[in-house]
Each structure stands twice: as C-alpha cells, then as structure tokens.
Amino acid sequence: MNLSRKWLTEFVDLPLAEIDDRSFAEAMTVSGSKVEVTEDLSAHLKNVVVGRVLTMERHPDSDHMWVLQLDAGRAAPVQIVTGAWNVHEGDLVPAALDGALLPTGAEIRAGTLRGVRSEGMLCSLKELNLTTHDYPYAEIHAAAVLGDYHPLDKAKPSIPADIAPGDKIFGSVLAASVTSLRRGADGDTWDLDLSLSGRSVTASTRCSNLHPGDLVALDTRTNHVCKLSDLRAEQKEFPHCIPDGIFILREDARPGDDIAALTGNDDHVVEFEITPNRPDCLCMIGLAREAAVTFHKPLLLHTPVVKAEAGGDIRDLTKVVVEEPSLCRRYTARMVKNVRIGPSPAWMRERIRNAGMRPINNLVDITNYVMMEYGQPMHAFDFSCVSGGEIRVRCARPGETIQTLDGTDRALTETMLCICDTEKPVGVAGVMGGANSEIVGDTAMVLFESANFDGVSIRRTATALGMRTDASSRYEKGLDPENTYAAVQRACELVELLGCGEVVEGVIDVYPAGRRETVLQLEPEKINALLGTDIDVPTMTAILRELGFTVEGETVRVPSWRGDVEHYSDLAEEVARFYGYNEIPTRFTGAISTCGGFTPEQLCERKIGEICRGIGLDEIITYSFISPTYYDKICLPADSPLRDSLRILNPLGEDTSIMRTTILPSMLEILTRNYNYRNPAARLYEIGRTYHKREDGLADEPKTVSLGAYGPDMDFFTLKGWVEELLDGLDTAKPRFKAETSNPSYHPGRCATVWIGDRCVGTLGQIHPRVMRNYSVDAEFYCAQLSFEALFEARGGVPVFKPLPKYPAVTRDIAVICDLTIPAGEMEETILAAGGERLIDCTVFDVYTGTHIVQGKKSVAFSLTMRDENQTLTDEHAEEVVRSVLQALKEKYGAEMR
C-alpha cells in the first residue's frame, strides 16, 4: 500500500515540513503499520524549471537542431539547443538547467553542441517519467517535413531533392511551403498558411513539428497535411519527423516554476506492509486514522454530498438481484447519465499516479480514486450494455465465458461469482469487469457498483483465473460491508465535482442480512494482566475512542471496519499499540518454575553427532521428500514394503513427491553431487527421519543415523571401523557383524548387518555396483544406516570403575589353517569361549592365502591376551590356554596349527 504524504494532509494535519519521513515511518511502524520504504519523489527530479520560448533560430551548423532563447525566470534569457521540432515561440517547456537531475538518473550539464553553447536541455514526458496517461494533451503528432526526406535508395528518391512548392508528389498531394502558423483555439491544432507556387491556402493540423519555411506534403483535395503514414513512408526516410518531442505545458505556470511541484513530484510516498487482518488500512482513510491516533491529531473526515440533478430515479431504471447472499453481503449501486468521458483533472491524476496507479479517464479514475481513498473497490458498467437493464449477482453457469477488460477470454466455473445481466456475465465479481460493458468514449450511462463480496470466494476465483487484481486482493482480506454506501456516494460526488456526468436520484442498496455489530466488554484488569502493565481506564478508553470504538461504561462497540476485533485480547492489542509496545516494562513477572534440560534421547543424539565428527564426518541436512524413482535407483524390489510411502497429493514436482521410507537415497544423492563436483573425497553423516504410514493416516517418524563416504582411503573396514567407534562411544555391548548377501542396494560380498544382543541395529557396506550405475558414478560408495532408536536402547549406562590390573598380561600369537569360508569373527567367538577366564582378548591380525597354503584354505593369525587377577601368569598357564583354544578350533572347524 502506497501512501501519498501530500494527500494524507487532507485527513490529518501532518505536513512534510513538520514530520520528516523517517520519524513518520518509525512512529507508524511501532504503532502497527509497518513502513517498508519511503521515497521523496522530487529526489529524482531536481533543477528542472518551467521555461518560456522567447525566440528560436535554426542551428547554423545543423540540419535539424534549433537554438532557443528561454525565459527561465532568471535575470537573463537562457540559451538551449534542442533537436526537437514540436517547440514554438511562446511555448512553456520543462527545461533541465545545468546540474539538473532527471528520474532516468541522467544528470544534465551545460555544454556546447556543434559550436553553440547550450545551458541545459528541454525534457520530454518520458524524461520526466510521465506518459500521455498523465498528460493526455501532450500527445505529439508529426507531419512529414520534406526537407527531412532521406531516400532509402539515393539513386531512386521518391521525392526529388529539388522539389518546390506546387510540385506534385502523387495524386492530389502537392508540395507546400509553410509561410506562417498559429496555435488553434482548442490548443490541440495548428492553423497554417501555406503557399503552393504563388497560390496561398490555409490548413489545420494536429502536427506540431512545423515551422515557417518548412515544405510539407499537402493533400489539396482535403487540405490535409500528410503524415508519414499518408505517404506510406518509413520512419528512417524522415528520421526527425517523429511523434515525440518536448512536453509542451498547458499548465497555469510561470517561467522559473519548479517542474517537480508542477507535476506532483513534490510528494513523498510511503510504502506500507499491511498485515492481512487489517484490510481497513489499505486506503487513505484507514491509514489516516492510524496516523491521527499515532500523532494525537484530529482525523478530518468528509461526508460526500450528492446533488443528483439528472432527474429520474435509479429504481425506475434498473433492478439488482442478489442470488447468492452468502457470497455478496451487500450490493450498492448508483447511476450516472449524460456521461462525458475525458481526462480527469491534474490533481486527481497526480494522486492516482503517486499512489501507484495509472490515470485512464475521468470515470475509471474516479473508481480507482475512491478505492484508494475509501478502500472500497468500485466498478463502472456501461449501462447500455447491460441487457434487460438488470443486474443479477449469481454464480456462473456451466459453459459460460467472459472476456475480461484485459482482453482475455475466460472460462468460468460454477463456483465463480459473477455480475450478470439477464443473459450473460458482465463482470467477474470483485476481480475484473467484462469487456462487453467497458466504459468507452461514447458511453452515456454508467452504473456504479460498490459491493461487498465474500473474501474466500473472490480469492479462489482470482487464483483459478490467474488474475489477482487491486480489487480482488482487497476483497480477499474481507472488507467492511458498511463501506459500500459512502464509497458510491463519494464516486457520485466526484462525478459532479469533475462535471463528467449527471447523477440520477436514488441509491439501490441490497443488504439482506444488515449490519452485524460486535460488542465487547472492557475488562481493564484482564488487559493489564495480559500485557504486564498498569494502564488506567481513561487511557484505554481514549485510545479506543480515537480508533473509532464506542465506549460506554464497560461496553465497547467495535467499528464496522474492524472485523479483526472480536475478543478482549484484541482490545488489549489496540491499547498496547498506542500505549507503545516498547513502553511495556521488560521484567520477569512469573517465577521460573520449570527445571528444563535435555532428555536422554537428545543427549544421545548429541553424543552420536560428536562421535561422528570425531571420526571426521561432516554433517548434512537432506530433504525429507524424494522421488519415487529413487527406490528403483537403489534397486529396491518391486514388492518391498519400503515402497509404500506417504504420497503428497500436490507436490512441487515428482522429485519431491513422496516421504522417504529409507534415508539411503538421500545420502547417495549427496555423495553423488559431491562426486560430480569433483570433490576428491566426502565423509558424511546425517541423523534424519524416515516416514512410515500408520493406520490413522499419520506417520511413524523414526530417526536413522546415516553414514556415507567415498574417497581414496575408503574400504569396507574403514566404514566398519567407524561403526565400531560409534558403538564404542555409546558404550554398547560388543556388536556382532553378520555377512548380508541379499540386500539389493549393497555389494553382496561387502555388506554386513550389525547386531547387539539379538537386535539388528543396522546395515553397512559398499553400495552395489548396479546401484552405482544408476547414479552414473564410477566410484565406490560406502554407506551405513543405523536405527537411532536401537542405538539409544543399546547405549551403555553410567560406567562402573574396575580396579586396574595388578599383574602383567601375557600375549601369545597363534596361526591356524582352516577352510576359506569360515568367518574370522566366528572363530574369535569360539576362541574367547574356549580360552576361559584368563583369556581377556583375542584379535585377528593376519589372514593369508597363497603360497604354502592349500587351495581352499587360509591361514588366520590371532593374538591372544591373557591375564589373571591374582597372580603373574607363567608360560605353563599360557600354554594351557593356547592348548584349549587350539583344541576348540580343531573340533569346531578342523583347523590345524600352522
């Protein structure tokens, strides 16, 4: 919402000179109307003044430039060189003098143009950031000046270079010389005296690029001065005869006046971010009310007065039927006859422009002006286009279409509320009018609509049609139905003020349910209890009254535009806003009555993260949703229960359409990305959730510890070492690793499941080459997934101190030969079981196959550590342990000492 500070002063006495933008913005922001930016429009338009052209002469050294002497309100005339041709002696023009700043960002400096001094530059509309919408009279037409003719083919000119007045160009079109010219009475035309080889004629033209001595093409049959199009000429044949030039002012201005002030650019615009609960602040009056309370100034409101001198009564001319009272709470209408379409006055165009819209014509500008002033969207129908002379507010029928004002054909659906005549829709309610009832130049009768529509319905229609308009974005926030009447009155008042039509007697006002007033109880102690303040009742009452609330005793009547206020806590906010949020004391009023702290699960999760980072893994965060194709990529069988994912019905895209049931694809995706970025190695971990369907439609969301890596030092045992370190760090019981040959995502010979007791806590291994092919990666990835919940359950408790050993340990290394297929881990378990109490550790330190070992056999070497709590072990004791170990290995595996 853009607010013009100049316009604001009409409602609140807050002149720019008194309160600068910064203080204004700060005060408004802390009272609840957040200011995004403020802009001084004149900051981009400096030292451009009104100049009157005193004399003009052709540039001595140029075929297209003029040298002007300008009265710019200075002691002496100012000389300016211009290339524009639409300037004449006596014209008022915008002159950018030395040091001027233009909205385009250009800085103007005095200089010399082909040897002639120029003290500045004359400006076009565009250079002042204006258009002909802002100044319709500034439209420029250009005649074809024969002196500017540049043939496309120099050898074959269409017009001879030596053409003279009276010479024929084609048909009845002859060359004619301009002898003198005067501006016509209407200001838009020029009266020309022309000579055609001795013969004199007069002609009238809208072209403003002519000067005495110019040779033009005159159609002698119609006395029409030809434009380029009449000669079927291209622009490059007449490079200086362009429909562009200097903005010739027709304003009540004197030489030396500031152009910024003249064009309304002496304004400051404040852009607000209005929260969706405050649609009443999306207009001048709403913001003015907030400003008035913020600065403790009176709010100056005006009640529109309509003379309605057209005679007749609207109720005799039309009828409004609301078929959907739940979607249209109120429909107010007035009629205007004898409409005269034209530009609106400068003050209105200025305000419309400074509020961020474009002036169109008086009628359309009035509807926009009222919307900006009152916050009530308005629409004007050409009543002659309303078949049956009746307005019906109903939902569209199947198959109905409408062409909206933007020229697009729209298919309507049965949920879309429309404004219709007896046959067809003439507008999409609250969104955009129809082209079939658009206000055009010859519109004579206008019906003003000022209605209240259901916000949700309007929003859905606007979204479905893909056209969010100024009107729909206001309606969708829920507007005040009480506002429609004042708005339509204001529109009619403006019609009379601008003299662009005659208002018909009477108002149609369909308001079936009538006003619903919210009445609340003023409970000061509750308000103070919520805020932690000690604000007295008179202060509260004064704030509420200034905001338009009626307070009588303990009864508070909420003004109709404050649909957001429906509870004592809302009143508390109103009081707090103007008492000042920053005035509320900052102190702890309640005692801290909770202990707080991390839960065991949270501590365990932190610990896991610490261990992972200690190992050297970097933490990643991945999306919870994945593509269903990822299950194919990790070679999950078609009947895998993991494929039964929660599916998002309205995903952003296939890639983020299902909730992952396994975290593996997320890790593979990140490893692949790092690999593709040519990072030589990556070692990553994540503690993330997976999502599993539950009977009630919701999900179980367990956490998984996911490890993943690739790089020069990676192999299965590095990964396994990490898992062992992790379990060690959590002080779990000793894990067992079982070969896992059937997990389709993993290498069948390099995959294991991890067991603690009889619970499987996870899987680790090298990713299957087939999966790697699916990811188009020519490397080995190693991943592990461990259930957080299982790790948490398996974690050790508080460690209990064990006395340090008093007697030294004895080690013995043994090597046995056994079948190749016997897992070393299993042999270890056998050894530990057979070694008795004195055997405290057993570690494999070598596995050997090859020379000296029979095919199908291997040599496995174990290091045994023995100790006794009560004595130093002798060789004899050690041999005893070794003997029983060897005995067990022989019995169980047929293993022989090497």
Next chain:
Amino acid sequence: MKELLQKLHDAAMQAILETEDVDSLESLRVKYLGKKGELTSILRQMGRLSAEERPAMGQLANQLRAEIEQTLETRRAALNEARLEMKLLQETVDVTLPGKKQPQGHKHPMYNVLDQIKDIFIGMGFEIVDGPEVELSDYNFTKLNIDEGHPSREWTDTFYFTGDSRICLRTQTSPMQIHAMETRPLPIRMIAPGRVYRKDEVDATHSPMFHQIEGMVIDKGVTMSDLKATLNLVVEKIYGKGTVTRFRPHHFPFTEPSCELDIQCHKCGGRGCPTCKGEGWIEVLGAGMVHPKVLAGCGIDPDVYSGWAFGMGLERLAMGEYKITDLRLIFENDVRFLEQF
C-alpha cells in the same frame, strides 16, 4: 719422582684435551688413574722416598689426580654436550612441512546455530520437544485459530496427503504449541525446533523444506512483560550484549497481542544501509501472547493461565550469522561448504 708425576700429569692432560670421543676418555682414565694405571705404578715407588718427602709427594699425587679427574669430567661433559648438539642438528626438521592431521568432522552450520539456541533456552529452564511433521490440519491450522478458507490452507500453499485436506505436512512448528498444551503438565516452558514445509519453489531465499524454532511458556501470571524480558535476553545471547531491540505490532492468528522483534542493524547502527535494506532494523522473530481462545481450545483455563509464544526461521538466522548468500547452499551439502564451519 716429582718430575715423573708432573710428566704423567701433563701427558694425561694433553691426551684428555685432545680426545674427541667420550668412549676413549674412559680408557684414558684407566690408563692414567686405574688400579693398574700409570699413576699407581709411580706411586708404588713411594717406598723409596724418605719419610719427610712422602707426605709432600702424596699430597702432590692426590692434587694431580684430582686435577686429571676434574679435567676428565669437564671434557666428558663437553663431549657429551657436543654429541647432543650434533644429534639435534641431525634431527632438525623443516617445520613448515605439513602436519599429520586427524580428520575432524564439521557440524552443519544451521545446526551449529540451532545448538547455540537450544543451549540458551536450556539455560533458562526450557525443555526441547519434538513432534510429527506429517500432521493433522486440525493441529497445523484449526486449533491455532486459522480457519477453513484461510489462504495458507490452500493447496497452492500447503502439501496435503489426503483429498479432504485432513492430513498435511506441517507448515510451521506452531502445532507443537497445541501438542505441548494438550499433553504436558503445566507449567510449560519449551522450545520445539524442526522441519516445516511450504509449497515454495527453490531459489536463493526459498525452499519447500526449511526449519523453524517454536517456543512457548504457559504459567500463571505470564505477561507480555515476560515475553519481552525473555526474548531480549535471548537476542542478547545470540547477537551480543548491548543489542538494541524493538517490538512492533504484528498479526498472527494464534497470538494476541502479536508482535515482531527487530534488532537494530549492527552494520549501520540504525542509520539504514544495504544490510537492513535501508530500514535500520532487521526482523528477527514473531511472537505474542498465546490467544486465550487457543488456550481454551486446549483445555487450559485462560482466566488462570496465560502464556507467550514465539517462532523464528532457522535458515535466515544461520545465513545472517555466517553471511551465507544463497539458501540452496544449505541443502546442497557440498563438502567445500560444510568444511568452512
């Protein structure tokens, strides 16, 4: 005899001083001073001396022995010192060669910030609670005073799992307020960080999945004053002592009164600069008093208990903390990014 002793002394001294080797010092000691050494053999001739001469000669012999021993020791120490010097010289390394590093992993920058915030609240007696991401619309919206028809409930904004819009991916961590109020004993002081989801296309500032931290206090006599005091403290912990804050009115359906907390731009001190987009202030979080209707909806009597709540975006906080310029980096997980933190 005196000459003999003097000669022996001079020879021994010379030999000792000329020796460059610690080991030969020992053989010199044996040669001159040992039991079968030269001094001993000279002293054996003492018997031939007169009784008057003997004591003087004995004294001289002892003196010379002491001198030789002294010199031996000095020389030994000097040679040992030289040997050590030599060794040290040989062992000298190029200290500019790279060290042998133990790989150190890195916490994700966003979780760095999250852990920092968790620690702040834990220190103030809060608990951390966790809850479902696949959520009932009832919890994500309705019980938070966000009625049917609210724009945020549209399928263009929220991800849904059921055609009747009953189950969604939570769009905010605020449903954790409801879960906490419904299940936890009073009083409550909790924060609930977690993932939230909105239908936003990925760009430099948007992601369909991002993180929020919810916080809530429910107790008797809790006021907006407490809210301000607590959040001011938190903001000082995050942004440093002396950080200037501003509370300004805002709107959330489930708090009333509602506010946003801004901090004065640390870069320009509030004058306005590109960091704060010229405003002088940077928005940090949204907060407010838990709406009495929401309390009542969770079975808590708003006439007895009151509460305040806040919510803040984690990504933006982390991006501000580490000057990360593009949100996509956070979820891209490039190790060259991760290893910077």
